[in-house]
Amino acid sequence: MNGNTASGPVPxxxxxxxxxxxxxxxxxDPQTGIELWKAYGSTAKEANAAAExxxxxxxxxxxxxxxxxxxxxxxxxxxxxxxxxxxxQISMQETAAARDWADFDCDMSVFILxxxxxxxxxxxxxxxxxxxxxxTALVYKVPFGVVLSIAPWNAPVLLGTRSIAYPLAGGNTVxxxxxxLSARSHFLLAECFRDAGFPPGVVNVVAHEPARGPEVIGAxxxxxxxxxxxxxxxxxxxxxxxxxxxxxxxxxxxxxGGKAPIIVLEGADVKSVAMSAAWxxxxxxxxxxxxxxxxxxxxxxxxxxxxxxxxxxxEMYPSSSYKPQPAIQTSGVQKVQELLxxxxxxxxxxxxxxxxxxxxxxxxxxxxxxxxVEKSKLFYTESFGPVLSLIVVPTIDEAVRVANDTEYxxxxxxxxxxxxxxxxxxxxxSGAVHINGSTIxxxxxxxxxxxxxxxxxxxxxxxxVAEFMTTKTIRFKV
Numbered sequence: 001m002n003g004n005t006a007s008g009p010v011p012x013x014x015x016x017x018x019x020x021x022x023x024x025x026x027x028x029d030p031q032t033g034i035e036l037w038k039a040y041g042s043t044a045k046e047a048n049a050a051a052e053x054x055x056x057x058x059x060x061x062x063x064x065x066x067x068x069x070x071x072x073x074x075x076x077x078x079x080x081x082x083x084x085x086x087x088x089q090i091s092m093q094e095t096a097a098a099r100d101w102a103d104f105d106c107d108m109s110v111f112i113l114x115x116x117x118x119x120x121x122x123x124x125x126x127x128x129x130x131x132x133x134x135x136t137a138l139v140y141k142v143p144f145g146v147v148l149s150i151a152p153w154n155a156p157v158l159l160g161t162r163s164i165a166y167p168l169a170g171g172n173t174v175x176x177x178x179x180x181l182s183a184r185s186h187f188l189l190a191e192c193f194r195d196a197g198f199p200p201g202v203v204n205v206v207a208h209e210p211a212r213g214p215e216v217i218g219a220x221x222x223x224x225x226x227x228x229x230x231x232x233x234x235x236x237x238x239x240x241x242x243x244x245x246x247x248x249x250x251x252x253x254x255x256x257g258g259k260a261p262i263i264v265l266e267g268a269d270v271k272s273v274a275m276s277a278a279w280x281x282x283x284x285x286x287x288x289x290x291x292x293x294x295x296x297x298x299x300x301x302x303x304x305x306x307x308x309x310x311x312x313x314x315e316m317y318p319s320s321s322y323k324p325q326p327a328i329q330t331s332g333v334q335k336v337q338e339l340l341x342x343x344x345x346x347x348x349x350x351x352x353x354x355x356x357x358x359x360x361x362x363x364x365x366x367x368x369x370x371x372x373v374e375k376s377k378l379f380y381t382e383s384f385g386p387v388l389s390l391i392v393v394p395t396i397d398e399a400v401r402v403a404n405d406t407e408y409x410x411x412x413x414x415x416x417x418x419x420x421x422x423x424x425x426x427x428x429x430s431g432a433v434h435i436n437g438s439t440i441x442x443x444x445x446x447x448x449x450x451x452x453x454x455x456x457x458x459x460x461x462x463x464x465v466a467e468f469m470t471t472k473t474i475r476f477k478v
Contacts, residue, residue, distance in 0.1 A: 072196055125139060177208075278317070332384060415435075
């Protein structure tokens, strides 16, 4: 069966073969709630079969020369590029993404594959000194084996690609646990590897109906062939998976939630800040782990920034004509609405935008900026929605304190004169700090990951490949 059309349920890929099961579930259009198509759902049986297929393929894949593995990754990039418009259309249908977000999601995936391919030849051994003069030691980087990759729906192609590409570059094989909300996007991505000529079992993909998540993921984590795990998603789920992995003594890379701050210093161009904040807090309806959620401004700049925010939101998101992007689930809308109601009840005031009047069927929210949120849940809680909190502080020290006063530390930005901004950036507890730029930024050559409850480990560049390799020492006398 060809899974690149909507003519039938989306299959799994196990050992290079499209696989049907006895279970199906619906993938729905977030804009309407109407079913787009069905997908075959796995159980523990299919999960175990995928892990075993990856285990059988591991000696084949890891035994290939670096040239063969590099060339196959480049071919996969070519296959993805050739089908990129199809991928964009499917991801927009499954996640309600705007065209510019789908472009970012899919175009960046091609770059990731090409960069991962280029890094394979840089994996080298070392020879540290030894105590005995006639002894030699070689320290190698070797793959773990089978990697379980759990990718989310909010940038399904990009986040799925990186969860596969970096393990493959390190010589591992992969079981991709697709999101049930973007099953076809993840299937099409995996199909690009198969069409590129990867040996059967090197890249497998399983999906499941929501109720079977604990069964399927639990089986994969417990499977003895699975030696490393990576997960991108919420901090709540990340904690659960980390506990399960710890019980099996398996390392796990986690890229989790965020509460990204924008710090605005004296000398900042407040119009540019406002435009960047308006985009980075509302891109993909705010459903981005790097989305700006707080804008922390010195009181000497606050009035000008507040005016700029009000004007920018009026221009970018006019309430009379702007149609906001729907959230992928109504539960996300409900969470944001509850945070807004709590903030208003605790003294928050609107700076820009207009909160949406919601009901149980509401699927989207208007972008909004609030101030005086310090006594509300919104001050600490990741909204994962189009909400920005304006926080005024008297000093740079207080700006840094407020920025760090969160359990998260994934992304941040600082706006101002470069020398001062760099000093402040060094004090922020965040995996990345972007000076005079958006909190939403990712590229294949840079490490990506967080501090604190935003996760452990790094995707991206040489750091991403290193995450999926471990060390092995060989010592001998000559």
